[in-house]
Amino acid sequence: MFMRSFVAFVCLLISFVGLGQINPKYDVVDKKMAAIPVDFTTTTAKIATYINANFKTDEDKLRAVFYWTATNIDYDVKNMMIDNSEQPPAYKIANTLKTHKGVCIHYAEVFSAITTDLNLKNYIIEGFVKQGGKVSPLAHAWCAVQLDGNWYFVDPTFGAGGILNGKFSKRLNNAYYKVPPSKMALTHLPFDYLWQFLSSPVTFDFFISGKAGSAVAKINFNFEQEIIRYQSLSFFDRFSETVDRIESNGYKLPVITTYLEVMKKNKSAARKNTGVEKMNMVAANYNQAIVLLNDLIFYRNKRFSPSISDEDLAIKGREPQEKLSQCLEDVYRVGDVGEENKAVLTALKSQINEAVRSSEEQNEFVQEYLKRSKIGRKLMFSKGAFFGVPMR
CATH class of the missing domain: 1.20.58 (Methane Monooxygenase Hydroxylase; Chain G, domain 1)
Structure with a gap:
């Protein structure tokens, strides 16, 4: 047996201040999740078991995952710049559940793991964000989840609160829960347009500048079929096509070129x-x-x-x-x-x-x-x- 050596994705988060309002329609679900016994919070499987026992619909279950993840993990400001790329997902999840601290990739991994345990189709999305018209110089991670045949984005990190004066301020923000793809594309853009879940994907240039000069990477892009095809590919072919899509979408920013280099290294590692x-x-x-x-x-x-x-x-x-x-x-x-x-x-x-x-x-x-x-x-x-x- 030979060791696999993939270059891991490094995910960091910039400070943010935009906070949403509490939505009363989620009160019943939120209160039940706030009362979850500590014994049920040591693993994602146990959290999923509690959710399945208390909620019947996928809508309520999804909300339960978002509420628990956003309210039980504090953004780790002190260690936000530490490279966690060598940590496998299982370690990230276990350590986050133990310490209740993490950065964007930890929020995303925990959210994705619980959602997967609930048999809800989901993906961790890698990209970058824009706030107040300014693009973050660092990468970010959030999630996509399918509900009733439709795709939505959920950002449990931004949903947890914000960084004010260098300190994490916890406050549930529903603005980043169940966001339609077209709306999410205003503030969050995946590096690979495959994961925008849009038939007319947004280009890097349009996202960065807001100008309509080159608004879409492709028109009538069948992302559903492309994702199915993508999942049937080998790791090498996946990385190859990811690199091609990023390069075809007009990359310029350092945050994009850095990620592109990671994907090229992954491609080389996958070939080996x-x-x-x-x-x-x-x-x-x-x-x-x-x-x-x-x-x-x-x-x-x-x-x-x-x-x-x-x-x-x-x-x-x-x-x-x-x-x-x-x-x-x-x-x-x-x-x-x-x-x-x-x-x-x-x-x-x-x-x-x-x-x-x-x-x-x-x-x-x-x-x-x-x-x-x-x-x-x-x-x-x-x-x-x-x-x-x-x-x-």
Whole structure:
């Protein structure tokens, strides 16, 4: 098994001051979530269990997730600039539930995990924001969720409050709950326009300047079908297409170019990982073929005793060569595996070549054996004609 090494997305948040008003229509759900027992808040699965037990509709369940996430996590101003890119999602979630602190990616991961546990389709969105007409120089993360066939955006970070005078001020902000895509595009823009959920995606230029010169990246863009297709792709193809879409959308800002570089590194890592996966598959097939070859050699050293039908013997002689020949074809199609795995790939090629030669010799012996009479077959194992074949 070889280590995967993807470049992680670094998500940070700028200070913000816009605060929304409490919406009384959510009072019933909010009050029930405010009363959730502490024992039910140690994992996202337990939070989801409490929500399922107390709410019936997906609408109420979604609101429950937003309320809990926005009101139970404090924005970690002190550590907002720390690189958390090496932390896996599971660690981010567990640590956030334990400390009740985090930055945008922690809010998004927790929200997404609970929503997933509730079987609500959702995605974590990576992009940047604009407030008061000014674009943030740092990346941000929020969520998209499907409800009753429609897509909405939820930003539990902005929904939690704001940073005032360098300190986090907690106050529930419903302005960032269940926001339609067209409205969210005024303040939040994904790096990849696939995740705008718009048939006419907004360009970077239009979002930054607000001018209608180049308002859309594509007209009549079928994002639903494109997302389905995207999910069927390999990691390498996903990153490749993400890079292409970002570049085609007119990137200029450092926050965009920084993210683009991360995606290019991910693309390179995915290519290597694809190569490593292919190499591991070849190695597994090679090992299986070697078992067959060893079995054939052992059987030959026993002078094909106990005897089997000629048809079965022909298969027994042919199969290792066929499988090893396929391994030989496949190993030269592996592609890039990274510098750290080049020596392993070279050694595997050498082993397969040697095994192919051995399997050819063994199969030739079997085929010659099958052509001969009973006496002729015995003579092939006579002392003068027989040469030992070492076990592999």
